[in-house]
Amino acid sequence: MTAARAHRATATVSLLIAAIAISVFGTACGGGGSDDAYVAEDLRSGRDVSVEDLRGEPVVLVSWATWCKECDEVLRGLQEFSSSEDAKGLEVVAVNLDAASVDDEIDAKIERHGLSTRLWRDRRNEFKRSFKALGVPTTVLLDRDGEVAATFPGAVDFDSAEVRSALEEIRSS
Numbered sequence: 417m418t419a420a421r422a423h424r425a426t427a428t429v430s431l432l433i434a435a436i437a438i439s440v441f442g443t444a445c446g447g448g449g450s451d452d453a454y455v456a457e458d459l460r461s462g463r464d465v466s467v468e469d470l471r472g473e474p475v476v477l478v479s480w481a482t483w484c485k486e487c488d489e490v491l492r493g494l495q496e497f498s499s500s501e502d503a504k505g506l507e508v509v510a511v512n513l514d515a516a517s518v519d520d521e522i523d524a525k526i527e528r529h530g531l532s533t534r535l536w537r538d539r540r541n542e543f544k545r546s547f548k549a550l551g552v553p554t555t556v557l558l559d560r561d562g563e564v565a566a567t568f569p570g571a572v573d574f575d576s577a578e579v580r581s582a583l584e585e586i587r588s589s
Contacts, residue, residue: 459535474586
């Protein structure tokens with residue numbers, strides 16, 4: 417093997433090791449791991465809120481936006497779920513991700529779906545980074561320690577066997 421070829425092989429292996437290390441351990445600037453407490457603002461008061469505030473309780477976080485058609489289905493199902501016996505013992509939070517000033521549209525959706533859950537706003541979409549969400553809507557289940565127990569991209573059916581199983585797991589953790 418020539419010296420140039422050996423150098424390229426060594427460089428390739430080094431890059432692969434670095435890529436694996438970054439994907440496993442995150443970056444020095446924060447990779448959205450469990451050490452980073454997700455922070456948003458209370459939709460009504462404007463005060464900062466965090467998943468740390470909910471530690472000790474299992475949590476259902478659902479992201480949504482006014483422009484998202486699928487989110488209407490999710491919000492309707494979320495309100496039905498949150499007012500049912502199935503939500504007993506769970507903190508349910510609807511997290512709006514609109515960056516624009518669309519307060520009237522947000523209020524209209526909340527009213528249309530009769531949302532009585534906790535309502536948070538995340539204008540910078542830190543939700544995506546913190547929970548590695550691929551899009552909107554995304555449902556994230558956190559255990560009592562604030563650790564992600566399950567993530568469900570897209571519209572969620574709270575009556576599905578997979579979701580019911582994950583909910584039971586966070587209740588019993």
